[in-house]
Amino acid sequence: MTTQKLLALPLALAVVLGGCGAQTPEAEITETEAVEEETSETSEQESQEEDASEPFVLTRDDLTINQTITDDASESHAITADGTTDSYTDLEVLKTGDSDGDESDFYGTNAAVFATNGATLDLSGVYVNTSGTHANAVFSYGEGTTLNISNSLIETDGNCSGGIMVTGGGTLNATDLYIHTTGNSSAAIRSDRGGGTQNVNGGTYLTDGTGSPVIYSTADVHVSNATLESTASQGVVVEGKNSVELNNVDLTASNTTKNSDKSDWYQAVMIYQSMSGDAAEGEANFSMTGGSLTNKNGDVFFVNNTVATISLSGATITNEDASGNFMRLAAAGWGSEGSNGGHVTLNASDQAINGDILVDSVSELNMYLKDASVLTGAVNPANEGAVYVEIESGSKWVLTGDSYVTSLTCDADAIDLNGHKLYVDGVEYGAGTASTGTAIEFTLPTGGMGGPGGEPPAAPPDGGGHGPGDGGEPPAKPGE
Numbered sequence: 001m002t003t004q005k006l007l008a009l010p011l012a013l014a015v016v017l018g019g020c021g022a023q024t025p026e027a028e029i030t031e032t033e034a035v036e037e038e039t040s041e042t043s044e045q046e047s048q049e050e051d052a053s054e055p056f057v058l059t060r061d062d063l064t065i066n067q068t069i070t071d072d073a074s075e076s077h078a079i080t081a082d083g084t085t086d087s088y089t090d091l092e093v094l095k096t097g098d099s100d101g102d103e104s105d106f107y108g109t110n111a112a113v114f115a116t117n118g119a120t121l122d123l124s125g126v127y128v129n130t131s132g133t134h135a136n137a138v139f140s141y142g143e144g145t146t147l148n149i150s151n152s153l154i155e156t157d158g159n160c161s162g163g164i165m166v167t168g169g170g171t172l173n174a175t176d177l178y179i180h181t182t183g184n185s186s187a188a189i190r191s192d193r194g195g196g197t198q199n200v201n202g203g204t205y206l207t208d209g210t211g212s213p214v215i216y217s218t219a220d221v222h223v224s225n226a227t228l229e230s231t232a233s234q235g236v237v238v239e240g241k242n243s244v245e246l247n248n249v250d251l252t253a254s255n256t257t258k259n260s261d262k263s264d265w266y267q268a269v270m271i272y273q274s275m276s277g278d279a280a281e282g283e284a285n286f287s288m289t290g291g292s293l294t295n296k297n298g299d300v301f302f303v304n305n306t307v308a309t310i311s312l313s314g315a316t317i318t319n320e321d322a323s324g325n326f327m328r329l330a331a332a333g334w335g336s337e338g339s340n341g342g343h344v345t346l347n348a349s350d351q352a353i354n355g356d357i358l359v360d361s362v363s364e365l366n367m368y369l370k371d372a373s374v375l376t377g378a379v380n381p382a383n384e385g386a387v388y389v390e391i392e393s394g395s396k397w398v399l400t401g402d403s404y405v406t407s408l409t410c411d412a413d414a415i416d417l418n419g420h421k422l423y424v425d426g427v428e429y430g431a432g433t434a435s436t437g438t439a440i441e442f443t444l445p446t447g448g449m450g451g452p453g454g455e456p457p458a459a460p461p462d463g464g465g466h467g468p469g470d471g472g473e474p475p476a477k478p479g480e
Contacts, residue, residue, distance in 0.1 A: 055227040056204045058153050058178035060127050067091040075099045075109045081119035092127040095135055104134035106167055106193045111139035118144035126152045134160045140170030150175040159183040162190030166219050170196040177203040184209040187216035193278045195219035195242060202226055211259030213237045217244045218279040224248055232257045238271045238286055240279025246288045254296035262333025266298025273306040274334050281444065287311040295319045301327040303342030305335035307442050313349040326355030326377060329363035335445050338362060343442040348373040359385030366439045369395040379403040388439045407437030
């Protein structure tokens with residue numbers, strides 16, 4: 001219908017202007033053709049934009065396979081780059097053979113593709129498939145080691161078998177990967193003791209197993225322009241003094257199974273310190289700019305036994321669980337009882353936040369709303385933890401239940417009580433009142449299993465939290 005109206009317009013103009021220099025029929029046809037061409041280009045552009053928004057998909061049939069490398073031995077590799085510079089394209093790597101415990105998770109034993117000792121390894125157009133226990137697919141280990149992988153497909157189906165992994169300070173750069181893991185404790189983007197750096201751009205990353213978030217970070221993980229989905233576990237877990245940065249990422253988390261009895265709650269993003277020695281003690285960081293986060297079950301964020309900064313900017317965050325909360329800061333089974341809460345600085349910029357924020361008696365929150373951010377929910381409704389809220393001019397807090405804060409900074413028009421009560425240090429807040437308060441100084445939780453600075457304990461009772469149980473079952477952690 002739009003095209004018909006556009007085509008009619010030049011003809012109508014020609015009739016009206018026919019008596020004073022009207023265009024010839026040839027000119028009319030040319031103008032009509034130009035409109036048709038413009039309309040066609042617009043439709044094609046819209047189609048391309050729609051295609052660009054679709055998740056990245058890559059199958060084995062999409063790849064050109066000119067070589068197959070297989071390895072079926074335990075604790076060995078199909079491809080190894082040891083201090084060398086190597087590259088592989090257009091091949092498949094098939095890895096079987098089991099391993100167990102820390103050697104595989106900490107040091108890359110039994111990984112299908114392994115780079116170490118300052119190597120540089122480039123992979124493009126490869127298919128990597130592993131089906132053993134503790135058979136990680138692509139592994140970068142050690143300071144100075146760099147593994148680059150692009151336009152590739154990775155599938156793992158054994159327990160404790162991640163997709164792409166760094167430990168010991170290694171670096172891994174990934175572009176346009178399709179990763180699917182189905183085993184337990186098998187994060188698609190995985191790290192372990194000693195961490196490192198992972199830079200991921202584009203692609204799709206799926207996990208189906210218990211204790212298998214899409215990202216398990218004991219490293220610095222940066223992901224852009226990608227689709228992340230977990231069907232049983234958290235979407236993202238950050239442990240200890242490490243970070244996850246998401247830019248223009250679509251994350252869907254359906255945490256429906258538990259890999260530990262240390263917590264009663266489900267969530268999309270978990271930030272904690274296990275005290276196993278796998279991650280240094282210190283401030284964790286999670287940031288999300290643009291993109292979307294969809295939570296299917298439980299709370300969106302859960303922070304326990306650590307100090308963390310969560311920064312959100314322009315992300316679309318949806319909790320499909322009507323009984324879930326936006327954020328829960330609370331003690332669980334990690335750390336020392338009485339000092340193992342969550343201590344969070346929440347920075348919201350141009351951000352809509354919907355849902356309650358719970359803060360238990362051993363937890364603390366500093367929340368900053370700025371750049372037209374809007375919080376719709378109750379904060380600390382049980383009146384247990386310490387909370388500071390700062391609302392910049394132009395931002396707003398709409399209460400959905402009675403709330404309790406320790407200190408408050410805001411303009412007179414920043415808070416809509418919406419029929420509820422807000423108490424500031426025990427005193428009821430009066431509508432339309434400006435306030436000036438002071439932020440909370442956090443103390444980092446200490447104690448538990450880990451040694452100073454996140455060093456491993458002398459004798460980890462279960463291999464630092466990573467050893468398998470009977471039959472190669474995953475350890476009692478939320479996932480690696």
